[in-house]
Amino acid sequence: MDLKLYDTLSREKRVFQPIDPARVRMYVCGPTVYDYAHIGNARPVIVFDVLYRMLRQIYGADHVIYVRNITDVDDKINARAAERGISIGELTRTTYENFKNDVKALGCLPPTVEPRATEHITEMKTLIERLVASGHAYVADGHVLFDVPSMPDYGRLSNRSLDEMIAGARVEVAPYKRDPQDFVLWKPSKPGEPSWPSPSGIAEQGRPGWHIECSAMSWKHLGETFDIHGGGIDLVFPHHENEIAQSRCSFHTPFMAHTWMHNGFLQVEGEKMSKSLGNFFTIHDLLQDWPGEVLRFNMLRTHYRQPIDWTLKGLEESYATLRHLMGEGTSAAPQFAPGVIEALSDDLNTPKAIAELHALHARGESEALAGSLAALGFTQRPRSRREVDKTQVEALVAQRLAARKVKDFAESDRIRDALTAMGVILKDSKDGTTWEVAP
RNA sequence: GGCCACGUGGCGGAGUGGUGACGCAGCGGACUGCAAAUCCGCGUACCCCGGUUCAAUUCCGGGCGUGGCCUCCA
Numbered sequence A: 001m002d003l004k005l006y007d008t009l010s011r012e013k014r015v016f017q018p019i020d021p022a023r024v025r026m027y028v029c030g031p032t033v034y035d036y037a038h039i040g041n042a043r044p045v046i047v048f049d050v051l052y053r054m055l056r057q058i059y060g061a062d063h064v065i066y067v068r069n070i071t072d073v074d075d076k077i078n079a080r081a082a083e084r085g086i087s088i089g090e091l092t093r094t095t096y097e098n099f100k101n102d103v104k105a106l107g108c109l110p111p112t113v114e115p116r117a118t119e120h121i122t123e124m125k126t127l128i129e130r131l132v133a134s135g136h137a138y139v140a141d142g143h144v145l146f147d148v149p150s151m152p153d154y155g156r157l158s159n160r161s162l163d164e165m166i167a168g169a170r171v172e173v174a175p176y177k178r179d180p181q182d183f184v185l186w187k188p189s190k191p192g193e194p195s196w197p198s199p200s201g202i203a204e205q206g207r208p209g210w211h212i213e214c215s216a217m218s219w220k221h222l223g224e225t226f227d228i229h230g231g232g233i234d235l236v237f238p239h240h241e242n243e244i245a246q247s248r249c250s251f252h253t254p255f256m257a258h259t260w261m262h263n264g265f266l267q268v269e270g271e272k273m274s275k276s277l278g279n280f281f282t283i284h285d286l287l288q289d290w291p292g293e294v295l296r297f298n299m300l301r302t303h304y305r306q307p308i309d310w311t312l313k314g315l316e317e318s319y320a321t322l323r324h325l326m327g328e329g330t331s332a333a334p335q336f337a338p339g340v341i342e343a344l345s346d347d348l349n350t351p352k353a354i355a356e357l358h359a360l361h362a363r364g365e366s367e368a369l370a371g372s373l374a375a376l377g378f379t380q381r382p383r384s385r386r387e388v389d390k391t392q393v394e395a396l397v398a399q400r401l402a403a404r405k406v407k408d409f410a411e412s413d414r415i416r417d418a419l420t421a422m423g424v425i426l427k428d429s430k431d432g433t434t435w436e437v438a439p
Numbered sequence B: 001g002g003c004c005a006c007g008u009g010g011c012g013g014a015g016u017g018g019u020g021a022c023g024c025a026g027c028g029g030a031c032u033g034c035a036a037a038u039c040c041g042c043g044u045a046c047c048c049c050g051g052u053u054c055a056a057u058u059c060c061g062g063g064c065g066u067g068g069c070c071u072c073c074a
Helices: A039-059 A075-084 A088-105 A117-133 A162-168 A212-222 A233-251 A283-289 A292-300 A312-326 A338-345 A350-362 A366-375 A390-405 A409-422
Strands: A004-007 A012-015 A024-028 A064-068 A137-140 A143-146 A183-188 A206-208 A226-232 A257-263 A266-268 A308-310 A424-429 A432-437
Touching: A004 A257, A024 A039, A024 A212, A039 A064, A039 A088, A039 A226, A039 A257, A039 A266, A039 A283, A039 A292, A039 A338, A064 A212, A075 A088, A088 A283, A117 A137, A117 A143, A117 A183, A117 A206, A117 A212, A117 A233, A143 A233, A183 A233, A212 A226, A212 A233, A226 A233, A233 A257, A283 A292, A292 A312, A292 A350, A308 A312, A312 A350, A312 A366, A338 A350, A350 A366, A390 A409, A390 A424, A390 A432, A409 A424
Parallel strands: A024 A064, A024 A226, A226 A257, A266 A308
Antiparallel strands: A004 A012, A137 A143, A143 A183, A183 A206, A424 A432
8 A cells, every 4th residue: 555645845645655665764853952842842753753653564663764853052052051050961961851751651662863963063064064165155254154046946845936035034134144045054152152163164163053953964864865854844944945955955966855744733722832821831741631642642633734723622532532442451562454554644644543443443343453553652541640549449339339239329329429529430330340530 | 025734513523526434522212220331323514705517515716714934933
């Protein structure tokens, strides 16, 4: 069965054909490690994890390379470290550890490689030197800038012509730029900022611009060209556009990645997530109240390219649905059932895949269901975070059973009400009474 | 202002040029001492206006609405 993926560059769904099926290569833009990642950041992580799992099933686990970078040099990092009075190294290290734990709780597999920007300064400088040598970049006032007009088809990914961008420019243009759209590859470091010896004959120390790191790391770990490049839709311009410019002009290739994939944005309760509206949630915050599987499921209920409205109601539904689907927690080896992989093969149609899970459930195909759930990253039935005293509950359940036996229903219902108040839900059947903790 | 998405029943959310997915909620029934859970069954939709067509929710054009990018934010 063909895997079809929507490509932002060509604006169409296309059959995915790896450049080398023995070595399928995917690059996804990862976090800037200055603070806890928010729930919007979790979307690409989860979406591309599903794609990673699919690719592993299709091409074999050893034939897929998934690179997700860590941006550990950035103005926000510098500012935050200074604010907290800790070193940049300490900030990026602890933030990354938190990120890793959060993402693991969301059921995401670790990528094959998680390269750090600061460990690829050499590669960045090599690219910069190449771009300067080939006339695609120039040195000005201690900076190295990419010469955008030197690339005739710049702007194809975001569908912007050079003229449009000049017309739309509303930011003050730095005086050292030859063209308003030229972007920074390397810039001087101020005292106290991280710095490295500069490329291209610049005497003072400096640091890389934002975009160059992804060109450098994808090159190092995947090669000059590769199969899939992913990220949030907000990265289309300027970030990915500039990556393409850097990589293609460095290597003189007609493309950087075959398929460009971008996930849609997330809103919270119908509003833009922002700290001022008080609806800003980190993954870490949400994990205090919800099992990671529920957050993951909630994310996959919506197709990745659609906007998603993150709501409490949605989370409650996801919790109930997942518990329903996972029954008593049957486990199986990860294996997508045919209907599920078919849905996913159509540009990662996860809502349709979930409908298939319901169909498997209805048909009682528990092995296929459990295998598909596991393949999608759901291995544990979500459990309530509520704490109950198990001994006390068991005692009350036994008392209630005794009362029912002698048909003392008033007492029986009183005990049930008491248990309900404690957050315990009873389930009577002819085989006896079981109980579970309410969400 | 420019570019780009999206707009489906009470809610979430697929999909299709012509028999109205799926889930949640709701309603009816079975089961139960009564409930819950479970099982069976039921209803309601395709933003607006044109156009193409035998036929449009699905294609085309316009409008309205929401969101994103154009400011190193997924």
